[in-house]
Amino acid sequence: MNIALLGSTGSGKGTLIHALAEKLSLHPISLGEVLRSKASYGTALGLLTRDYVTNGELVPDEFVDAMVEEVFRHLPPGTHTVLDGFPRTVGQARFLDDLLAELGQNLDAAIYLHVPEQVIHDRVKHRSQPRHDDEPHILRHRLHVFRRMAGPVLRHYAENGRLVLVHADRPTHEVELTVQKVVEDLRQGQHPAFTDADFQFLDQTFKARSVVPIETDPALNLVLLGGPGSGKGTQAVNLCKAFEVPHISTGDLFRDHIRKQTDLGQLAKSYMDRGELVPDDVTERMVAARLAQPDAQRGFILDGFPRTVSQAEALDEILHELKRRVTGVVHLKVSDEEILRRLSGRRICRQCQAPFHLLFKKPRREGLCDRCGGPLYQRDDDKAETIQIRLRNYHRQTEPLIAYYHSSGVLTEVAGEGDPVGIRAAMLAACKLFSEEPEDAAIS
Ligand SMILES: [Zn+2]
Structure with a gap:
C-alpha cells in the first residue's frame, strides 16, 4: 500500500506522517529528508544535488523525481509507504503513477488535509519553533502558489477516484484518528467515498483565476x-x-x-x-x-x-x-x-x-x-x-x-x-x- 499526504504548510502533515508511520507500520518517505540524506550520500545524484545547491542553482525537478525513484527501488518488496512533500505537481503525480506501475504497485490514495488559510496564518503565528519563512507576506505568497499547484494535482487524483478529502481544521488527535480509519479501510479494500459535495468544495477552493487577455504589448x-x-x-x-x-x-x-x-x-x-x-x-x-x-x-x-x-x-x-x-x-x-x-x-x-x-x-x-x-x-x-x-x-x-x-x-x-x-x-x-x-x- 502506498499513500500520499497532501496539504500546505501548517496543515499538520509533518506530525501526522510520523504518527501514521508508527501506528500503522507505514514507511515514511518525506521529500525533505530524502534530499538532506541524499546530499550526504556518495551517490552520483547526491553529489549532483549538492553541486547545484553549493553553486546557488535550482535543483531541477527531474533530479527530485530521480531521487524518489531511487528510494522506491531500494525498498524491500511489500513495504507500505506514506509520502510527504511529493508529488507537488501533476507531472510528478504522473511520474509516481508510472514508477509504481513499473514496480507492480500503485498509489492507493492521496489524502488531502484541508485547513482554511486564516487558520494556517494563526497556526504559523503560534508555532513553537518559528521557521525562517513564516513571515506573513511570505506565507501569503506561499499559500497562493500552493493553491495554484495543488488544484491540478487534487483533480488528477479525484478523476480516478483516489482522492480522500479530510477537513483538518480540528485537534491533531481527531485528524489522526480520521486518517487512521481511512488507511485501515483501504487495507480492507474499501475506498472512502468522494462525494459531489467534496468535488464542489475543491472546485470552489481551487478555482483558477481568470486571466484577462491583454490586447497589445509591442514588446x-x-x-x-x-x-x-x-x-x-x-x-x-x-x-x-x-x-x-x-x-x-x-x-x-x-x-x-x-x-x-x-x-x-x-x-x-x-x-x-x-x-x-x-x-x-x-x-x-x-x-x-x-x-x-x-x-x-x-x-x-x-x-x-x-x-x-x-x-x-x-x-x-x-x-x-x-x-x-x-x-x-x-x-x-x-x-x-x-x-x-x-x-x-x-x-x-x-x-x-x-x-x-x-x-x-x-x-x-x-x-x-x-x-x-x-x-x-x-x-x-x-x-x-x-x-x-x-x-x-x-x-x-x-x-x-x-x-x-x-x-x-x-x-x-x-x-x-x-x-x-x-x-x-x-x-x-x-x-x-x-x-x-x-x-x-x-x-x-
Ligand atoms: Zn587545465
Whole structure:
C-alpha cells in the first residue's frame, strides 16, 4: 500500500506522517529528508544535488523525481509507504503513477488535509519553533502558489477516484484518528467515498483565476524552451544582441540575489543551507522583480523559466500584473541521440576547469589539458546514465508545457541540429515573427 499526504504548510502533515508511520507500520518517505540524506550520500545524484545547491542553482525537478525513484527501488518488496512533500505537481503525480506501475504497485490514495488559510496564518503565528519563512507576506505568497499547484494535482487524483478529502481544521488527535480509519479501510479494500459535495468544495477552493487577455504589448516577451544540451543558452545570447532585450536566466537571477544578499537571496540561501529545495514561490518572486525593471520594458528572453505548467501560469499572472503577456515561445528541438552525443563528450580539466569535447574540441594529448597539462575528467552531470534520467524527465515535464503554449497560439519550433549558422538564422526569423517591429531588429 502506498499513500500520499497532501496539504500546505501548517496543515499538520509533518506530525501526522510520523504518527501514521508508527501506528500503522507505514514507511515514511518525506521529500525533505530524502534530499538532506541524499546530499550526504556518495551517490552520483547526491553529489549532483549538492553541486547545484553549493553553486546557488535550482535543483531541477527531474533530479527530485530521480531521487524518489531511487528510494522506491531500494525498498524491500511489500513495504507500505506514506509520502510527504511529493508529488507537488501533476507531472510528478504522473511520474509516481508510472514508477509504481513499473514496480507492480500503485498509489492507493492521496489524502488531502484541508485547513482554511486564516487558520494556517494563526497556526504559523503560534508555532513553537518559528521557521525562517513564516513571515506573513511570505506565507501569503506561499499559500497562493500552493493553491495554484495543488488544484491540478487534487483533480488528477479525484478523476480516478483516489482522492480522500479530510477537513483538518480540528485537534491533531481527531485528524489522526480520521486518517487512521481511512488507511485501515483501504487495507480492507474499501475506498472512502468522494462525494459531489467534496468535488464542489475543491472546485470552489481551487478555482483558477481568470486571466484577462491583454490586447497589445509591442514588446518581444519571449520564452525559450529547450532540453539539456540543446544550445539554448548560446541562442539566447544571440537573440538578446539582435533584439536588444535582456537575457533573463533563473541561474543568473539566483546567483545575483545571493551575491547581493537581497531578502529573496537570503531566503533562497536559507533553504539551500538546510539542504532543502528552494520553493517555486521564491523563484517566481525573483522573476517578477526582474521583469518589472526598466530594461525589460522593451521585452526579454526568459531562459530556464517556466519549467512546468504551474510556473507558466505563474508567469501569466506576473505579466498580467504588468499589463503584459508572453508574445512568443520558441522551442529549440534537438533529438535525444544528438543531446547524448553532445553532453557525453564533454571533459573538464581537473586543475584549471578548462572545457574540452571528444568530438568538437579535442585536447592535443589524449586525456590531458592543453592549457596546464592537468588530467581531464567527465562530470557526473555528463555521464550517459545521468543524461538519460535528465532527458526522460525533461520530456515528461516539458510536453505539457509545450501543449500549454501551443494551445495559446504562441509556440513555434526550430530544429536545433545541423549547421550552427542555419540554426541561428532560423531562431532570428522565428523571433522576428513575434516582434512587432521586425525592421528594427538588426540581423548580423
Ligand atoms: Zn587545465
